[in-house]
Amino acid sequence: MDIQEWEQRHTDAFYNVKKSLPYLEGMFVAYNSNIDAIKHLTDEDLCRLMELFDEVDIQKRVETYPREINEPLDFMARLLISMREGKAAEIPTHTSDIHEWLKAHLGFDYARMGGQAGIISNLLARLELKKVVAYIPWLSEEQADYFAASDNLLHPKLEDGKVVLKPPKEAFKPGIESKVNWIFEYSRGLEVTCNGNNFTVPRDNRLIISSRPKWIRLDMDREIYEQLESLYPIDGAMLSGYQMIKEEYEDGSTYKDYVSHSVKVIEKLKALNPELRIHVELTSIQNRVIRKAILTEIVARHVHSLGLDTVEVANALNVLGHEELSYSVIRKEENGITSLYHGAVQLLKDLSLERVHVHSLGFYICILAKGHPLTLKEHRDALLFSSTLAGAKALTGDIENLDEAAAGLEVPVSGKGIEDLENFKLYCVGKRLCTPEEFEFGYLYGADHNAVIIPSKVVEKPKSTVGIGDTISAGAFAAMLATMKQK
Ligand code: 8BR
Numbered sequence: 001m002d003i004q005e006w007e008q009r010h011t012d013a014f015y016n017v018k019k020s021l022p023y024l025e026g027m028f029v030a031y032n033s034n035i036d037a038i039k040h041l042t043d044e045d046l047c048r049l050m051e052l053f054d055e056v057d058i059q060k061r062v063e064t065y066p067r068e069i070n071e072p073l074d075f076m077a078r079l080l081i082s083m084r085e086g087k088a089a090e091i092p093t094h095t096s097d098i099h100e101w102l103k104a105h106l107g108f109d110y111a112r113m114g115g116q117a118g119i120i121s122n123l124l125a126r127l128e129l130k131k132v133v134a135y136i137p138w139l140s141e142e143q144a145d146y147f148a149a150s151d152n153l154l155h156p157k158l159e160d161g162k163v164v165l166k167p168p169k170e171a172f173k174p175g176i177e178s179k180v181n182w183i184f185e186y187s188r189g190l191e192v193t194c195n196g197n198n199f200t201v202p203r204d205n206r207l208i209i210s211s212r213p214k215w216i217r218l219d220m221d222r223e224i225y226e227q228l229e230s231l232y233p234i235d236g237a238m239l240s241g242y243q244m245i246k247e248e249y250e251d252g253s254t255y256k257d258y259v260s261h262s263v264k265v266i267e268k269l270k271a272l273n274p275e276l277r278i279h280v281e282l283t284s285i286q287n288r289v290i291r292k293a294i295l296t297e298i299v300a301r302h303v304h305s306l307g308l309d310t311v312e313v314a315n316a317l318n319v320l321g322h323e324e325l326s327y328s329v330i331r332k333e334e335n336g337i338t339s340l341y342h343g344a345v346q347l348l349k350d351l352s353l354e355r356v357h358v359h360s361l362g363f364y365i366c367i368l369a370k371g372h373p374l375t376l377k378e379h380r381d382a383l384l385f386s387s388t389l390a391g392a393k394a395l396t397g398d399i400e401n402l403d404e405a406a407a408g409l410e411v412p413v414s415g416k417g418i419e420d421l422e423n424f425k426l427y428c429v430g431k432r433l434c435t436p437e438e439f440e441f442g443y444l445y446g447a448d449h450n451a452v453i454i455p456s457k458v459v460e461k462p463k464s465t466v467g468i469g470d471t472i473s474a475g476a477f478a479a480m481l482a483t484m485k486q487k
Pocket of ligand 1: 361
């Protein structure tokens with residue numbers, strides 16, 4: 001593969017897509033957003049924290065290995081465990097008490113928008129789409145501040161029984177708590193002493209305290225559902241956050257209730273515009289019952305497009321009964337990319353999808369059902385556009401507008417990505433999925449599907465990698481829809 005050629009294709013695709021975006025009337029984005037509060041822990045922070053506790057108590061709590069954070073001592077114990085092993089961890093908390101305690105006793109360095117729907121809404125608004133309608137069932141006043149303040153980003157609000165679209169800052173629900181996730185980063189080499197035991201932090205990593213308030217429901221307010229047409233015109237919907245559905249709730253409801261409500265919303269979105277396309281963005285879902293229900297009951301047959309990373313491909317295959325394929329995707333051996341390709345094709349078939357977009361570090365694969373109205377070149381442009389956005393996001397941490405997104409064009413295409421694809425080429429040509437020439441274009445032709453593969457831009461020292469996956473999926477989906485509208 002000629003790296004220079006792929007650089008040029010990125011540039012051409014970026015400007016092609018930029019011209020198409022104004023053809024989109026609107027995009028609906030739901031359901032999850034939160035606030036990420038980030039704190040880099042220094043020596044002094046750690047000493048200050050330790051002084052708030054009796055070291056014997058900390059030691060005892062470490063031994064119980066708390067699985068959730070109910071009080072500050074649980075936090076302290078899990079922080080020490082994570083630091084001792086240099087291992088990332090994410091631990092839930094079900095009230096906002098720890099948030100208040102951390103604000104009062106430690107504070108954060110900075111805070112930013114978190115959650116897939118929050119990140120995607122802001123990105124699409126900054127890509128200057130005509131209209132982005134975000135819907136977050138738990139939009140608090142504090143959370144509303146993290147949405148881009150631009151005229152094209154709106155949120156439904158109930159006014160005198162009527163649903164109207166307003167900027168998020170005028171559409172929040174008064175009096176509800178904010179969902180704040182705390183991210184504690186720490187560096188290798190930090191010396192820690194607790195109750196006479198010493199250790200040195202072996203590597204940089206982080207501990208996340210994720211907020212899971214018990215009252216949160218992944219659902220749409222009844223009035224908004226009933227007046228969904230007030231959100232239109234929209235051409236597409238990007239839905240995420242289903243991983244927040246729980247198996248059982250204290251009020252006796254179960255995941256089945258929320259799965260069926262979610263499907264009703266999807267059906268209504270499509271009924272109001274039969275041309276509308278729906279994309280679901282997956283993330284890791286620990287609970288296998290929920291993971292399977294999301295895939296087989298919400299995604300399968302109801303949505304058109306799925307976005308996910310390689311780990312999620314493996315996890316999805318696993319609950320769909322393809323254990324062997326799942327393991328070979330996760331093992332990432334020499335033929336890892338071949339397994340990934342087969343895994344993505346399997347998802348397209350099992351879930352009756354039109355499109356499966358897998359992003360990996362250095363390359364993206366998009367599997368397409370036969371008969372899609374766009375050409376493979378147009379799909380390739382959509383992927384290349386999203387690769388440029390990923391480059392810009394990794395470089396700057398955030399994309400403020402379309403002009404700034406062009407900064408991603410300066411990021412080089414990944415040499416490692418090109419190398420991985422070169423290895424995959426041997427397989428594809430051998431299996432007659434394409435000729436060597438077709439592979440150079442990134443086009444594959446299966447018996448019951450087509451596919452596009454591209455090497456992607458990778459920033460060597462990224463400013464941050466949070467939200468890049470969401471950026472890739474949203475950029476490519478919006479680009480694809482805009483091109484469909486333009487045709
Ligand atoms: P998830 O968060 O869903 O895993 O997605 C992360 C994606 O970000 C990866 O699939 C990869 O394509 C992209 N990415 C990462 Br991680 N680091 C990057 C970097 N330095 N430059 C560009 N893209 C990156």
